[in-house]
Amino acid sequence: MLAKMMDRPLLISSLIAHAARWHGDQEIVTRTIDGPNHRYTWAEAEIRAKKFAQALQRLGVQQGERIGTLAWNTNRHVEAYYGIAGMGAVTHTINPRLFPEQLEYVVNHAEDTYLVIDTTFVDLVANLLPHAPKVKGVIVFAARDAMPDISRLRNPICYEDLIDGETGAMDWPVFDDNSAAALCYTSGTTGNPKGALYGHKSTIIHTLCEIAPDCMNLSARDAVMPVVPMFHVNAWGIPYATAAVGTKLVLPGRHLDGKSIYDLLTSEKVTFTAAVPTIWMMLLAHMNEIGGRLDDLDRVVIGGSACPRAMMEAFQNDYGVQVLHAWGMTEMSPLGTLNTPKAKHLDLPDVAKVDLQQSAGRPLFGVDMKIVDEEGRTLPNDGVATGELKVTGPWIIADYFNLDQKAAAHAEDGWFSTGDVCAIDPDGYIWITDRLKDVIKSGGEWISSIDLENIAVGHPKVAEAAAIGMPHPKWDERPLLVVVKTAKGQDLTKDEVLAYLDGKIAKWWTPDDVVFVEDLPHTATGKLSKLQLRERFKDYVLPTAS
Numbered sequence: 001m002l003a004k005m006m007d008r009p010l011l012i013s014s015l016i017a018h019a020a021r022w023h024g025d026q027e028i029v030t031r032t033i034d035g036p037n038h039r040y041t042w043a044e045a046e047i048r049a050k051k052f053a054q055a056l057q058r059l060g061v062q063q064g065e066r067i068g069t070l071a072w073n074t075n076r077h078v079e080a081y082y083g084i085a086g087m088g089a090v091t092h093t094i095n096p097r098l099f100p101e102q103l104e105y106v107v108n109h110a111e112d113t114y115l116v117i118d119t120t121f122v123d124l125v126a127n128l129l130p131h132a133p134k135v136k137g138v139i140v141f142a143a144r145d146a147m148p149d150i151s152r153l154r155n156p157i158c159y160e161d162l163i164d165g166e167t168g169a170m171d172w173p174v175f176d177d178n179s180a181a182a183l184c185y186t187s188g189t190t191g192n193p194k195g196a197l198y199g200h201k202s203t204i205i206h207t208l209c210e211i212a213p214d215c216m217n218l219s220a221r222d223a224v225m226p227v228v229p230m231f232h233v234n235a236w237g238i239p240y241a242t243a244a245v246g247t248k249l250v251l252p253g254r255h256l257d258g259k260s261i262y263d264l265l266t267s268e269k270v271t272f273t274a275a276v277p278t279i280w281m282m283l284l285a286h287m288n289e290i291g292g293r294l295d296d297l298d299r300v301v302i303g304g305s306a307c308p309r310a311m312m313e314a315f316q317n318d319y320g321v322q323v324l325h326a327w328g329m330t331e332m333s334p335l336g337t338l339n340t341p342k343a344k345h346l347d348l349p350d351v352a353k354v355d356l357q358q359s360a361g362r363p364l365f366g367v368d369m370k371i372v373d374e375e376g377r378t379l380p381n382d383g384v385a386t387g388e389l390k391v392t393g394p395w396i397i398a399d400y401f402n403l404d405q406k407a408a409a410h411a412e413d414g415w416f417s418t419g420d421v422c423a424i425d426p427d428g429y430i431w432i433t434d435r436l437k438d439v440i441k442s443g444g445e446w447i448s449s450i451d452l453e454n455i456a457v458g459h460p461k462v463a464e465a466a467a468i469g470m471p472h473p474k475w476d477e478r479p480l481l482v483v484v485k486t487a488k489g490q491d492l493t494k495d496e497v498l499a500y501l502d503g504k505i506a507k508w509w510t511p512d513d514v515v516f517v518e519d520l521p522h523t524a525t526g527k528l529s530k531l532q533l534r535e536r537f538k539d540y541v542l543p544t545a546s
């Protein structure tokens with residue numbers, strides 16, 4: 001028997017329509033690329049998104065066609081998100097930090113027909129175009145009088161001119177909510193980047209979960225600043241979630257240094273923000289220097305890489321900001337787990353609460369998870385057994401975009417293999433040890449590179465640390481710790497680092513060597529690139545191995 005309920009498709013356009021209709025005076029503030037802050041409202045954003053949708057229709061863009069964006073977190077990028085998906089095409093957000101060959105690969109693989117870009121990326125795109133024959137034109141986010149030199153662009157179009165020619169008087173088209181809405185490629189740490197193709201329905205369900213109290217707990221009383229870029233996994237869904245609840249949205253543009261982030265957080269009275277640990281490292285360093293305060297900021301989501309304990313303690317103890325540790329992936333839209341306490345944890349002593357926060361969180365409703373051993377057998381959720389984490393749910397990819405089945409064999413049995421190794425405790429909190437390919441295998445046992453790194457950065461003279469497994473004749477692999485010193489900690493020695501680790505880790509986890517470097521390699525999403533680091537150290541031999 002079928003239910004007698006309205007069959008309303010869950011479309012992304014309904015989010016901005018809701019924000020415009022019921023929170024129409026709520027502000028969207030953007031730190032512009034080169035100028036002062038730009039301010040307008042959700043109501044104005046929707047009209048401009050509709051104008052852009054009309055302009056795309058006039059250009060002949062069809063349902064399902066991919067439109068690439070190379071842009072920072074700005075109001076125009078928000079308009080593009082809604083204008084493109086709202087008219088039935090697919091917003092392909094492109095990470096400008098990809099290597100040139102990867103950029104070329106993703107634009108061609110996605111078969112983008114138009115690129116919508118910030119002025120910052122004109123040269124990047126001009127160099128790419130000779131290798132991207134399917135791109136028909138480039139829409140530049142600028143007003144006519146601010147257009148850069150576009151002589152090397154194919155069919156360049158000024159965004160403000162383009163939308164000026166439209167009325168914005170249209171109803172958002174209605175179509176199947178299983179249609180594709182957005183496309184994001186992984187940063188391709190091994191092989192070519194792979195595309196996660198998100199749908200309208202999957203995005204709306206993800207949004208509903210994201211705003212819930214045990215997730216980001218967003219409301220119309222918040223002022224939300226996504227520092228996490230809109231060019232990677234839809235800024236963790238924040239441009240959608242903020243529309244759903246009608247929050248003030250604050251967008252940092254391309255200014256991601258500690259001072260700029262601090263200035264915007266305080267001047268716009270931001271209550272909620274989100275980014276990877278690297279960004280927060282810069283903010284905390286800046287605040288330390290100037291004696292900053294965060295009076296309005298209530299909570300900060302830290303994810304994408306494990307959040308070091310020292311960072312958590314700094315936010316919570318020094319600035320009174322609650323840290324929400326989160327784990328997810330491009331392939332998961334991206335939310336998988338988020339760390340909030342249960343009722344039984346509320347009376348724990350402070351130290352035990354922070355202990356619990358070291359976990360990347362517990363499953364959100366909508367994501368199911370399990371850990372398996374090498375034979376694929378399910379392991380117990382006892383907080384001790386570790387295995388590969390598998391996930392399933394309506395906002396997790398069933399398959400990669402346009403890859404043959406063999407390459408995409410990931411979701412064979414209805415479970416997506418994350419490539420992450422963790423333990424799950426009886427309350428569902430996951431304790432990530434490592435990525436499967438980064439775990440250090442010493443004498444048949446595993447050493448967590450993440451744990452070593454997070455503990456090492458707790459030392460005041462350590463700016464950043466990476467642990468990798470190095471070949472060892474007796475133990476198979478032993479840990480090497482590679483450290484970047486802080487500016488003030490240049491006298492740091494190997495013995496000091498090892499003494500600091502002593503007692504905080506099992507004896508047999510102690511790195512066989514500590515090496516100091518000027519910098520560590522990062523991926524396009526700002527994570528440590530262990531692949532490149534291993535490459536740098538391929539001729540290195542541990543003192544214990546010879």
Ligand code: ADP
Binds near residue numbers: 325329420523525
């Ligand atoms: P990429 O494009 O680099 O793959 P993703 O954002 O998809 O970027 O990265 C997802 C991966 O990041 C996860 O599989 C996991 O290894 C790592 N990760 C994300 N959040 C956390 C966390 N809180 N703790 C540890 N690792 C994390």
